[in-house]
Amino acid sequence: MKVTCLQMQTPYRQPETNFAHAEELIRQAMAEKPDVIVLPETWNTGFYIKDGLDAYCDHDCQQVKTRIGALAAQFGVNIVAGSVSNIRDGKIYNTATVYDRTGACIASYDKTHLFTPMQEDRYYTPGNQLCTFTLDGVPCGLVICYDIRFPELVRSLTVPGLDMLFMVCQWPKIRTHHLRTLTTARAIENQMFLVCCNSCTPYGGHSAIIDPWGETLALAGEAEDTITAECNMQILSEIRSSIPVFRDRRPDVYKL
Numbered sequence: 001m002k003v004t005c006l007q008m009q010t011p012y013r014q015p016e017t018n019f020a021h022a023e024e025l026i027r028q029a030m031a032e033k034p035d036v037i038v039l040p041e042t043w044n045t046g047f048y049i050k051d052g053l054d055a056y057c058d059h060d061c062q063q064v065k066t067r068i069g070a071l072a073a074q075f076g077v078n079i080v081a082g083s084v085s086n087i088r089d090g091k092i093y094n095t096a097t098v099y100d101r102t103g104a105c106i107a108s109y110d111k112t113h114l115f116t117p118m119q120e121d122r123y124y125t126p127g128n129q130l131c132t133f134t135l136d137g138v139p140c141g142l143v144i145c146y147d148i149r150f151p152e153l154v155r156s157l158t159v160p161g162l163d164m165l166f167m168v169c170q171w172p173k174i175r176t177h178h179l180r181t182l183t184t185a186r187a188i189e190n191q192m193f194l195v196c197c198n199s200c201t202p203y204g205g206h207s208a209i210i211d212p213w214g215e216t217l218a219l220a221g222e223a224e225d226t227i228t229a230e231c232n233m234q235i236l237s238e239i240r241s242s243i244p245v246f247r248d249r250r251p252d253v254y255k256l
Helices: 015-032 062-075 147-148 151-158 173-190 235-242
Strands: 002-007 037-040 078-088 091-099 107-111 133-134 138-144 164-168 193-198 207-209 214-220 225-230
Touching: 002 015, 002 138, 015 138, 015 173, 015 207, 037 107, 037 193, 078 138, 078 147, 078 164, 078 193, 091 138, 107 133, 107 138, 107 225, 138 147, 138 151, 147 151, 147 173, 147 214, 151 173, 173 193, 173 207, 207 225, 214 225
Parallel strands: 002 037, 037 078, 138 164, 164 193
Antiparallel strands: 002 225, 078 091, 091 107, 133 138, 193 207, 207 214
16 A cells, blocks of 8 residues: 655645645645645644634535545545544534545544643644544554554554554654654554655654564655655555454553
């Protein structure tokens, strides 16, 4: 499975500019003929507007479904459309959506863990459901930014069986070391591919595609960038048989 991350700039309060830019980046990315294209977190508004946020939000992800879903169908590509600031039933959510090669929306996810140090919880409503889906026969999951700091969330996704986890984020430059460490650890401990798509300016970039051994297959810098890597799903069975962590788990002992 060939995956492309679009590490894009996400200016504040410019949803139309950001939509147009995302669409152009998707068109450009098709030169690499990827199977999956990934966008970052809250790319329509930037992370995040405190005053007047509702005026810039998508409404039940209708713009994303219409515009990004149409590109998925046009190019016959799967798109993990990052997340957008989104109004639904009078509340604002940090919502991610996923589109298959026909342009159908096959999954959506509201960010579970809102980043209280920046008071995200004062402006957004948290989600309360996990997100799994299948792309080209590959079992996948999705988390948003701060979620990656909660290994119990990721393990809840991976115990039933997961081959690839997508993480979309607006992760600050000052904690790039945390981003690299946490994503690598989650890939290793859960024996899966991990695709991290961050934004840049003012956030820290360093989007990465990591294999189950913890090896980085592709890594962006701090500026706007597009990275692509081929993820060989055939290596998963060898890794999981040689180090059978899921077989050797002791849930009878764990008290969470």
